[in-house]
Amino acid sequence: MNTLKLKNMKTIKLLALLFISSLAIGCSSDDDGNDDDHDSEEELITTVIYTLANNADNTDVVTLTFTDLDGEGGADGIYDISGPLTANATYTGGIKLWNATENPAEDITLEVEDEADEHEFFYSSTAGLTITKTDVDGDGNPVGIATTVTTGSAATGSLTVILKHEPTKPNDGTATGAGGSTDVEVSYSIEVQ
């Protein structure tokens, strides 16, 4: 009887020990519990600004902006076009990607530039624009952060900007042909007059 009790005691002790040790495991390490562990969306692109400056007229600067401050989901993004482009003109284009949820806003374009060989912008337009990429990555393939845009005669249509992550490089120059996954796809309604 005594030996039996002893064994029971051992079992109970073992149970207690396990209980305590598991609690210790459970509550230790990188438990950040009820702390405010809200992460900001570090990778988010909230703002895409495509700035077109007329090479012949430095007062003619058109900015095409897409803003979606609360990211994917939530409210839909908003387009803002500063004005019409001039017909038969040549513009120097520069694209900027921002994460405005960070303070100060983070320039995502720099990240793309750093990994230029894994990224490429693609531009297409239905308003008679010819868009040429003027920059290259380390392998001599186009990147598309810097562009030259030539307008034709007066028209209305869209200008679509696509950023592909890990596309095939070099490729046939189209977003479809390049594969990869889409990081940015915005389509501005523009007017050439």
Place this chain on the structure above:
Amino acid sequence: MKHYLLIVVLCFLNLAHTQNCTYTLLGEIKDFHDGTPMSGATIYNETSNTYTSADINGKFTIENLCNGKLVLIISHVGCETKRVEVDIDGDTYQEINMEHHLEELKEITVTTDSKIEKTSIQQTVSKKQIETFSDKSLGDALNTISGVSSLNTGNTIVKPMIHGLHSSRLLIINNNVRLFDQEWGYEHAPNIDINASGRIDVIKGANSLMYGSDAIGGLILIRPENYAVKDSLFGSTSLALNTNGWGGNINSEIVKTNKNGFYTKIQGSYKTFGDFESQNYYLSNTGIKSINASARIGFKSFEKGFDAYYSFVDNTFGILRASHIGNVGDLVRAINSGEPQYISDFSNTINNPKQSIFHHLGKIEAYKRFKEFGKLTLQYDFQINRRKEFDLRRGDKANVPVVDLRLFTTSLQPNLRIDAYENLKINTGFLLRYQQNDAISGTGTTPLIPDYDKYDFGFYAIGAYNLNLLTEISAGFRYDFSRIEASKRYRVTDWDETYNYDELFPEFNTGVIEDSRYFTNPEFSFHNISANLGYARHMRNDFEFIFNYGLASRMPNPSELFSEGLHHSAARIEIGQLTMEKEIANKFMASLERKHQNFGFTISPYYKYISNFIQLIPIGTTTTVRGAFPVWEYNQTNAQIFGVDIDLYKTISNNFNYTGSLSLLRGDNLSEDIPLINMPATNFSNSITYNNEKLNQLSIGLTQKTVLQQNRFPDYNFFTFDPVLQQEVYVDISSTPETYTLFNFNSSARFKVFKTKTLKVAFNVENLFNVSYREHLNRLRYFADELGRNFNIQLKINY
């Protein structure tokens, strides 16, 4: 101590006085459980080498005894032979309790009819079958059972489904511990090392109240092996090698048992695969690495015992590279091209996207039997699950997970089994559980599931009663209380406008706004009631009829309540709703079974009506910086699922056996009068096996499995504007892949090696004809084909 002293004193007295051998021993032999007399028991008096037997009242007498120690060996049909020492001190009365429940102390040979309860409708995967899946997953092994299918993400993440129900609707019980491994996610496979289990039971009916009230789909019971109480040291090592994925699995286990009741087992396995291959191309980044270990130590005797178990699972799953897409346009291109958008040569490396999961499970259980009453068991367990999901990210975040969640669960469960009555067995107990989810900071993303604390309390009582020799009925009741307290940030626009939570749940909002998000504390309590009724009747010619009714209720899981996130692999945003109510299911299931040596079958029709059935469906698109994105939302509907599972076997000749199965299922969304999403299609299988016990236990088999095209699916297809093509494109996310038929070949034999050891050698071919096919229950079906042919060799040595 007193006893020992007494014996010493008695011995002393015996020596001091002349022997007076006129005493009588009156013995009474009773059943330990209910105290019924054990008539006809044989009593062998070892001291005098004489025999006697117990009368109809279980009593016996031995006369002309001297004072001192008497050794008796008692045996009775169906009982373990018992050796007792009786101290004779004058005329003596001794009660001896015998044990009928021999099987609990011996190795059980698993047969298909060893059920957890006579009234349960269940099917079993035996250790032998499990071994053939040593390099596969739990879901793959269960897929062989009629009515069980799986929801896959690629070919390594396999989530079991019973009758089309999965995730939180299935209870997975590992070593008597309910698995909590963030099972709510569609792409979260159970963290189980199949090699650590002794047998797996799938309970399709309603007999699961002991484990929870929310088994709307059913129960998967993973059980350890039972060891004989004897001195023994044994083990085995198995190795499986495959050509598809160029990988395999190695598993070793060693078991030490003692005749005093102690036992120890240590097991470990390591699995590695590179990119798998379909008929035409490599499935880039689909490898898997898995390290598992388990240890158990315990002591068992009839009256008392304990069992401590710990297991560790570390899985890394590569996710098909081509499934990482940016927006709905990419999805359309993937669907229309019919080929992965990214194919490269074979590689052993697992890159992003990938999942990396740790799961620790520990438990200790102790039991004590009380004479003429029952068995009291106390179990304490804990689990820690850490899930990290890595995606393709830019720059220094490439190696930072996008999802990093840690779930800690601990519970205490006492259970009392009352078996004192001959015809009535009662199980009753309660449960206390605490769960904490911690969204680990540093991911640079909004957590998919927020921080929360969850408290559960439940109690149950289940009774099984033998109406007569042929009929048993069972009934059970369970109540559960659950409370979840979360802290989550909601976008102001979502809270105030999209979901109208500002009016529905103003009490949750703390009013604090940061980064245009409200800080909120949603809290919910649920009361769940569940019940079941079972009826089993044996009939002539090995026929048996079973009927089950079950009422189950399930509270919405954290994903259904709080989920908010972007799944690249499906190009969708998944959103939970705070307005979710509990799901209530009424389940009816019958089973007509015949278990005859030469011909047997099981026909199990079932019907489930589920009110407030929670489903995840597409509701439209949202405009994001990546372009259009489909939004999937959890919503509730009334649903019915019904069908029939049929299994049969036939002995054709001494050497040839046939088995076949058929599953028919239909799921309806009654609120909208359309089919339910993700319901398994009709499927059937046939297999022929040749066995020759004399020729090294040679076994050769051929299995065919056909899955028909699912023609009943809800049409959630839509059009979206593609700015590249400048036109509306059709997004066909609903259509299902075509019918496919696969053939598998398997063979095995056993050889004697090193005099006493056995070596089992198996050679198998999966997808014998290298068929290219897609399965509609694979979430990655839009992007790539399923696996092509695989040659597999397995070696297992027992020592």
